Amino acid sequence: MTSRLWLGLAASLLLLAAGCKDPDGSSGGTSGAALYTFxxxxxxVFVWKDLGAVYDSTTTPSPTYQITSSLFSKVSNLAWGGLAFDRQRGILYMVSDTGTIVRVNNIRSQSGSVPTGDVYSFSLSSTGRLTNGKFGQIALDTQNDTLFITESGDSSTQIWVVASASSQIQDASIALQxxxxxxxSGGTGVAAGSGVVYAFFKDGGTVGTDALTGPRLRKGSSVSFDASQVILGKLTTLxxxxxxxxxxxxxxxxxARHNTxxxxxxxxxQAFRTGQFGLSYNQAPSLTVGTAAGQPDLRVLSHPGTKDWLVGLRGNGTTGYNTILIWKSPLGGTAAxxxxxxxxxxxxxLAVDGNAS
Known part of the structure; x- marks a missing residue:
C-alpha cells in the first residue's frame, strides 16, 4: 500500500513538472518566431523565418524569402506601423497611408510570387474620411477577426474598425465603423486582442478634477472607449x-516615443501593465525599455503577443530606414x-509571427 502511494505521488510530481515546463510554447518563450517587413x-515582403537566428548573428542574414505580388504596389506608401499578422489564420495585412489594404493568405507557405488566389486588395470607403486624413498604425484582434486602422486628420481622429477582415473580397469598399x-486628436497608435482595444492620442479634452491634458492612452472595445479607462499626465512620460x-x-x-x-x-x-487602466489617470509606467542614446527616433513597435520579442523601426518625418531594432525578453531589461x-x-x-513553427 505504501509503495503504491509513493508511486502515485511520484507520477503526480512528474505530471506537474511536465505541465510547468513550457518555456517556448504558445504562451511564451522566444523560439518559433518569424519576422516580416515590407x-x-x-x-x-521580406521574411526571416528564424528571428532568434537574426538576433544571434553578428551580421544580418539575408531574408529567407522575398515575397512579391503585383498588388503590393498598392501599398508602396505604407502607413507607419502598417503591418499586422494573424497568427491564428496565417494572414499578413498591409495598409497604405491612403487607406488601401492588401491581405496575403497562407503567408507561412509563401516563398516567392504569391498566387492570385492568395492575395486581395480592398480599401476604406471615401465616405467618412477626415480632412487631410492620414492612416497610421494598424492592429488585428486575432480572436475576433477584426482589423483596426488609425486615421488622423487636421482637427480630429478616428479608428476604422474592419470586421471579418479575413473574408473581405477583392476591391471591396469598407464602410466607416x-x-x-x-x-x-492625433491618434497614431493602436493595439488589440481578445475584444480589448488600446489606443494612443496626442491630445484631447481635459480629464479628471486636475484637468489633465496632453498625450493619453485609452482602453475600450471595438464599439467605444470607456471614459474612465485612460492614462495621461506628466508621470506617464508619454x-x-x-x-x-x-x-x-x-x-x-x-x-514608443520619438524622443527627437x-x-x-x-x-x-514605456511599458504599462494592462491592469493599470482604471486605477488612476496620472501614473508612471511599470517599467521602461531602451535608451535615449540608442533609439532617439523610434517610430514603430510590434510584438507577437505570445512570444517574448519586441521589434521596432526608426523614422524621421516621412523617411524610413533599413534598420530593425530587436529586443529579446524586453521585460528583462535586455539591450536592443x-x-x-x-x-x-x-x-x-513590421510584424512577428509567434507561431512560425
Missing amino acids: DSTSNQ ALQMSGD GIYGSLALDTGNNYLFV DAASTDAPI KTATAASGSVFKG
Whole structure:
C-alpha cells in the first residue's frame, strides 16, 4: 500500500513538472518566431523565418524569402506601423497611408510570387474620411477577426474598425465603423486582442478634477472607449508618436516615443501593465525599455503577443530606414540589437509571427 502511494505521488510530481515546463510554447518563450517587413523600395515582403537566428548573428542574414505580388504596389506608401499578422489564420495585412489594404493568405507557405488566389486588395470607403486624413498604425484582434486602422486628420481622429477582415473580397469598399473619443486628436497608435482595444492620442479634452491634458492612452472595445479607462499626465512620460505593441502573454502594453520629435531624453519605450487602466489617470509606467542614446527616433513597435520579442523601426518625418531594432525578453531589461537589411531598403511596418513553427 505504501509503495503504491509513493508511486502515485511520484507520477503526480512528474505530471506537474511536465505541465510547468513550457518555456517556448504558445504562451511564451522566444523560439518559433518569424519576422516580416515590407520594403517600400522593391514592393516586397521580406521574411526571416528564424528571428532568434537574426538576433544571434553578428551580421544580418539575408531574408529567407522575398515575397512579391503585383498588388503590393498598392501599398508602396505604407502607413507607419502598417503591418499586422494573424497568427491564428496565417494572414499578413498591409495598409497604405491612403487607406488601401492588401491581405496575403497562407503567408507561412509563401516563398516567392504569391498566387492570385492568395492575395486581395480592398480599401476604406471615401465616405467618412477626415480632412487631410492620414492612416497610421494598424492592429488585428486575432480572436475576433477584426482589423483596426488609425486615421488622423487636421482637427480630429478616428479608428476604422474592419470586421471579418479575413473574408473581405477583392476591391471591396469598407464602410466607416468609427471608434473614437470626442475631443481627442492625433491618434497614431493602436493595439488589440481578445475584444480589448488600446489606443494612443496626442491630445484631447481635459480629464479628471486636475484637468489633465496632453498625450493619453485609452482602453475600450471595438464599439467605444470607456471614459474612465485612460492614462495621461506628466508621470506617464508619454509622447508622440505612440506606436503600441501588446504583450498578451505577460499583460503589458508597450508605447514608443520619438524622443527627437518629443524633445525628450528619457527611455523611449514605456511599458504599462494592462491592469493599470482604471486605477488612476496620472501614473508612471511599470517599467521602461531602451535608451535615449540608442533609439532617439523610434517610430514603430510590434510584438507577437505570445512570444517574448519586441521589434521596432526608426523614422524621421516621412523617411524610413533599413534598420530593425530587436529586443529579446524586453521585460528583462535586455539591450536592443540592430539588424540592417540591404542598402536602399525602406521599412515603415513590421510584424512577428509567434507561431512560425
